[in-house]
Amino acid sequence: MFNFNQKNVLVVGGTSGINRGIAENFARVGANVAVISRSQEKVDDTIKSLRALGSKKVAGRAVDVRDAEQLKNQIVELTAEIGRWHVVISGAAGNFPALAMNMSANAFKSVVDIDLLGTFNVMQSVYPYLQKPGASIINISAPQASIAMIAQSHVCAAKAGVDMITKSLCVEWGVEGIRINSVVPGPIDGTEGMARLAPNDAMRDAVKKSVPLKRMGNVDDVANLCMFLASDFASYITGAIIPVDGGWVVSGAGSMNSILAAAMKS
Ligand code: COA
Ligand code: NAP
Numbered sequence: 001m002f003n004f005n006q007k008n009v010l011v012v013g014g015t016s017g018i019n020r021g022i023a024e025n026f027a028r029v030g031a032n033v034a035v036i037s038r039s040q041e042k043v044d045d046t047i048k049s050l051r052a053l054g055s056k057k058v059a060g061r062a063v064d065v066r067d068a069e070q071l072k073n074q075i076v077e078l079t080a081e082i083g084r085w086h087v088v089i090s091g092a093a094g095n096f097p098a099l100a101m102n103m104s105a106n107a108f109k110s111v112v113d114i115d116l117l118g119t120f121n122v123m124q125s126v127y128p129y130l131q132k133p134g135a136s137i138i139n140i141s142a143p144q145a146s147i148a149m150i151a152q153s154h155v156c157a158a159k160a161g162v163d164m165i166t167k168s169l170c171v172e173w174g175v176e177g178i179r180i181n182s183v184v185p186g187p188i189d190g191t192e193g194m195a196r197l198a199p200n201d202a203m204r205d206a207v208k209k210s211v212p213l214k215r216m217g218n219v220d221d222v223a224n225l226c227m228f229l230a231s232d233f234a235s236y237i238t239g240a241i242i243p244v245d246g247g248w249v250v251s252g253a254g255s256m257n258s259i260l261a262a263a264m265k266s
Contacts, residue, residue, distance in 0.1 A: 002227045004031035008057075008083045008131075009230070010075075011035050012065060012122050013092030015042035017191040019140065021219025022089055022226050024053055029227065032057035034078045036071075037092065038064050057082050065092045065118030072125045079129040086131045087230040090122040091140030093158075095196055097151035099264055108154045115158035119165050133177020136230045139166050140222075141182040141241065142193075147253045150260040163241050170239030179238035181229050186245025186253075189216040203259050210254020212247030 004026055014023040014035035027033050027050040035046050043060035050058045059081045061074040079085070094114040098107060119139055126137075144152050145159035166182040173180065187194055187207045194216070198204050208215055225244045228234055243249045 002029045002231055004029045004087075004227075004230070007031045007086040007230075009033045009087040009089070010078065010082075010085050010126065011089045011091070012118075013037055013140075014089065015039065015046045015060075017193065018185055018188055018219050018222050019089065019091040020046055020049075022091070022223045024049060025220065025223035025227060026087070026230075027053040027055040027058075030054060030056075031087070032082050034059040034061075034082050036061050036063050036065075036074065036078075038062060065121050066113045068121045068124070071121050075125040075129065084129050084131045085126055086135060088122070088126050088130070088135070088137045089140065089226060090119050090137070092118050092122075093140070093142075093193075095152075095155050095193060097197060097260055097263060098154070099151050100153045103154065108157075111154040112158045112161075115155070116161040116165075119162050123165065123169060127173075130178055135178045136234070137169070137178065137180040138226050138229055139163075139180070139182045141166075141184045143184060143186060143243075143245065143249050143253050143256075145182075145184065145241070147249060147256075149253070150257050151264050152260070166241065167239050174238060179229075179234070181234075181237060181239070182241045183222060183225055183229070184241060184243040184245060184249065185217060185222045186211060186243065186248035187216045188222065189218050191219070197256070198259060199263075203263070206255045206259055210248070210251070210256070211245070212251050215246065217244065217246060 009026045009031045011023040013019045015037040040062040142159045144156040
């Protein structure tokens with residue numbers, strides 16, 4: 001359905017879970033793919049997989065998105081290896097359930113720094129190296145950006161900020177033919193994010209029941225939306241916050257608050 005031959009795709013936070021699934025799906029449809037995350041081991045493993053899936057040019061760097069200078073330097077190097085970016089996915093994130101009164105300022109800051117400041121750092125670092133016109137940027141957001149959840153004040157604040165970066169840069173960069181959208185995954189099966197929020201079968205079942213489509217999503221569900229947004233089929237879509245969540249957000253993300261409240265008591 002999609003052909004990304006000769007297209008260059010950068011996936012920040014692309015070495016596990018949802019973002020790795022996105023990177024691998026772009027590799028399957030012929031894109032050159034680069035990934036960034038903190039762990040060199042995860043970067044190396046992902047590069048191997050991307051090559052096996054068909055990417056002609058692959059690359060990766062171990063960088064923490066909180067380190068703006070290091071990130072800028074490494075993106076300069078990756079651009080020299082791969083070329084200007086047609087597609088950038090920014091999805092590095094951290095999460096742990098913690099009540100606001102049980103969190104240190106540094107705990108709150110660590111999530112804001114990875115998710116929100118990290119997104120800003122990625123946007124600023126890639127901007128000079130985007131294919132203009134035509135680049136498509138996708139920020140990976142979360143339901144917490146619009147749904148208040150117990151034990152998630154840090155994530156709610158950070159991801160709401162991510163969506164406002166998407167909207168702000170839509171109006172700043174549209175004139176140069178750059179599109180930017182947020183993708184909002186719902187509960188995605190087999191991921192670190194869900195393992196942290198719903199760590200046992202009873203909690204997972206309650207989450208599934210609360211999704212209008214009565215199942216968790218999978219990484220391909222999210223990757224399919226990203227490929228559409230990165231393609232010419234989406235050439236008039238920018239500044240949008242788009243859920244891929246089986247209807248979870250419109251239904252209020254169901255039982256998440258009671259699940260998290262119970263987990264905080266145990
Ligand atoms: N409850 C309360 N505070 C917590 C916590 C928890 N479950 N886990 C970590 N913290 C606090 C730490 O105590 C520390 O605060 P302190 O310095 O006041 O003690 C602060 O958060 C930072 O922790 P640290 O482990 O030093 O941060 P890090 O930068 O090494 O790791 C995290 C960042 C904490 C977000 C870590 O969980 C991570 O790397 N996550 C990435 C993977 C992930 O979250 N995936 C899901 C994505 S949705
Ligand atoms: P994950 O597997 O933990 O993925 C996080 C990725 O980001 C990893 O590659 C991690 O690699 C990297 N990363 C973390 N901190 C980083 C940092 N400081 N600098 C650079 N890279 C960093 O989590 P996931 O559950 O798949 O979540 C992926 C994205 O989807 C996140 O943006 C999350 O908020 C969003 N999301 C997930 C769900 C879900 O159901 N899982 C739902 C809604 C939204 P390293 O450890 O090597 O750094």
